[in-house]
Amino acid sequence: MSLTVLNLEEARELEARCANRMGLDALMRRAGAFAAEWISEHVPGGHAVVLAGPGNNGGDAIVCALELKKRGFTVELVLPGGDPKTELARTMLAEWRSRGLETLEDPYSAMKAQVVVDGLFGTGLKRPITGDYMDAVQWFNERMAYKVALDVPSGLNSETGLWVGTVPGVRADATITFLSHKSGLFMNEGADASGTVVMTELDVSIPLTRLGVIESADFAHILEPRRNFSHKGTFGHLAVVGGANGHVGAALLSARAGLKLGAGTVTVELLADNAPAVDLVQPELMFSAEPLDFEKFTAAVIGPGLGTSERAKERLRAALAASCPLVIDADALNLIAADKSLLTALLHRTVATVITPHEVEGARILHVDPKVIQADRVNAVRDIALQTGAITVLKGPGTLVAMRSSRTWLSPIGATSLATAGSGDVLSGMIGAFFAQRYDTVESVLGAVMLHARAGAGHLAGLTAGEIAPAAAWILEEERRKIRAERQPQ
Numbered sequence: 008m009s010l011t012v013l014n015l016e017e018a019r020e021l022e023a024r025c026a027n028r029m030g031l032d033a034l035m036r037r038a039g040a041f042a043a044e045w046i047s048e049h050v051p052g053g054h055a056v057v058l059a060g061p062g063n064n065g066g067d068a069i070v071c072a073l074e075l076k077k078r079g080f081t082v083e084l085v086l087p088g089g090d091p092k093t094e095l096a097r098t099m100l101a102e103w104r105s106r107g108l109e110t111l112e113d114p115y116s117a118m119k120a121q122v123v124v125d126g127l128f129g130t131g132l133k134r135p136i137t138g139d140y141m142d143a144v145q146w147f148n149e150r151m152a153y154k155v156a157l158d159v160p161s162g163l164n165s166e167t168g169l170w171v172g173t174v175p176g177v178r179a180d181a182t183i184t185f186l187s188h189k190s191g192l193f194m195n196e197g198a199d200a201s202g203t204v205v206m207t208e209l210d211v212s213i214p215l216t217r218l219g220v221i222e223s224a225d226f227a228h229i230l231e232p233r234r235n236f237s238h239k240g241t242f243g244h245l246a247v248v249g250g251a252n253g254h255v256g257a258a259l260l261s262a263r264a265g266l267k268l269g270a271g272t273v274t275v276e277l278l279a280d281n282a283p284a285v286d287l288v289q290p291e292l293m294f295s296a297e298p299l300d301f302e303k304f305t306a307a308v309i310g311p312g313l314g315t316s317e318r319a320k321e322r323l324r325a326a327l328a329a330s331c332p333l334v335i336d337a338d339a340l341n342l343i344a345a346d347k348s349l350l351t352a353l354l355h356r357t358v359a360t361v362i363t364p365h366e367v368e369g370a371r372i373l374h375v376d377p378k379v380i381q382a383d384r385v386n387a388v389r390d391i392a393l394q395t396g397a398i399t400v401l402k403g404p405g406t407l408v409a410m411r412s413s414r415t416w417l418s419p420i421g422a423t424s425l426a427t428a429g430s431g432d433v434l435s436g437m438i439g440a441f442f443a444q445r446y447d448t449v450e451s452v453l454g455a456v457m458l459h460a461r462a463g464a465g466h467l468a469g470l471t472a473g474e475i476a477p478a479a480a481w482i483l484e485e486e487r488r489k490i491r492a493e494r495q496p497q
């Protein structure tokens with residue numbers, strides 16, 4: 008089961024229910040205590056400076072400060088805008104003062120600390136940060152200390168992952184977020200500003216919502232070791248169609264990824280004049296000079312380097328009419344965006360169909376500016392899925408997957424190394440590989456998205472697209488070995 012993501016409204020409803028059941032302050036006390044426990048376990052050093060803002064995020068910070076003191080930290084509590092405004096946060100501040108503890112207004116007057124904590128603003132930030140709070144944000148960002156944000160890095164819209172009013176806010180090494188993940192922590196600016204995201208449900212039972220963060224359990228069957236009683240036919244035959252003049256590489260990258268991630272056989276149809284008939288790097292691939300009959304394949308990928316020629320359109324029309332599971336990427340998406348009859352054919356498909364647009368391709372499908380997609384990726388992916396009837400993978404920082412009538416999933420892995428030419432072609436081939444192996448449709452998509460992201464994660468100096476599928480295959484190999492080892496007698 009993927010981890011629930013609550014939107015603001017859902018979080019407020021849950022908060023109200025919890026407040027009725029266990030008292031107003033219980034969640035805040037748990038949040039602050041969890042943060043202090045996490046900091047004392049994970050961050051070396053005994054001196055912390057804690058920034059507390061005007062709302063309940065500030066209240067969390069004050070509890071965190073109290074709890075850090077209990078754990079032996081030297082703590083300086085800074086209130087850049089003076090005393091907090093909410094009753095709960097004021098109660099916590101009264102506890103701080105009842106112990107004879109002081110507060111500061113200017114963080115620059117605090118001593119050097121090993122850890123700094125941002126409790127300025129959370130989900131309640133409605134307008135851009137200004138004045139003394141902005142100075143505090145700047146002070147925070149300049150520190151060499153370990154930087155922890157509570158709930159949300161201050162300044163970030165917790166749903167869209169964009170800075171409120173485009174004013175940059177806090178950049179944290181870690182964000183400890185409460186009750187549920189927030190989509191903005193993984194998308195747009197949030198993908199960088201949040202650092203490592205640690206989530207605690209605060210011992211509350213969180214209801215399932217329409218949005219979830221992908222977990223390994225969501226594609227458990229793909230992680231299972233393969234059966235011995237099998238032959239290459241067991242793992243299906245994947246068709247890859249694309250590679251017009253100048254873009255042969257795109258189709259090859261997709262096809263190689265299909266093979267690497269386990270499709271039994273892969274055949275490539277290239278549209279280029281004088282197209283190669285062999286891939287000397289991956290000689291296992293087969294090539295067809297004739298148009299492939301999609302009905303003979305277990306699954307197909309169409310789009311990588313396909314171009315937008317009449318022939319490309321004709322091949323796409325044939326693929327859409329076929330009864331095999333289909334992955335539609337790149338130019339094939341541009342063709343669909345520009346031709347209503349292709350969109351209708353897509354809508355009428357009754358077998359598994361996935362489209363994998365990035366923001367610009369998604370914008371073409373919805374006939375909007377890419378900025379509209381960026382401003383609300385969650386609703387954009389749902390709109391695209393509704394308009395096309397296809398499972399939609401909206402690529403980019405904070406990759407999202409949506410099915411027309413059910414849930415939306417968010418990838419929690421930010422991997423900037425995946426922002427490289429051909430990376431999307433590889434993803435389409437990976438999804439095709441899992442379709443060819445006849446895994447469940449949703450598992451295939453979620454598994455491919457996550458393995459693709461994990462292959463890119465951790466590479467800080469960049470990665471070429473050709474390296475992604477081998478890395479993803481190795482991650483899958485390790486996961487399967489782990490499972491097999493667990494099942495063997497000790």
Ligand SMILES: NC(=O)C1=CN([C@@H]2O[C@H](COP(=O)(O)OP(=O)(O)OC[C@H]3O[C@@H](n4cnc5c(N)ncnc54)[C@H](O)[C@@H]3O)[C@@H](O)[C@H]2O)[C@@H](O)CC1
Nearest residue numbers: 022034035062063064128129130131132133134135136158
């Ligand atoms: N939702 C929940 O169930 C829980 C929420 N908790 C905390 O409560 C936070 C939400 O609390 P709030 O709704 O009080 O919101 P915030 O603490 O994010 O702050 C909003 C406050 O700041 C003011 N404000 C907004 N923008 C401002 C600006 N630019 N300059 C100056 N003041 C500004 C608002 O008027 C409001 O008083 C969460 O992020 C989380 O940290 C936790 O206590 C745990 C449980």
Ligand SMILES: [K+]
Nearest residue numbers: 125128159161
């Ligand atoms: K914060």
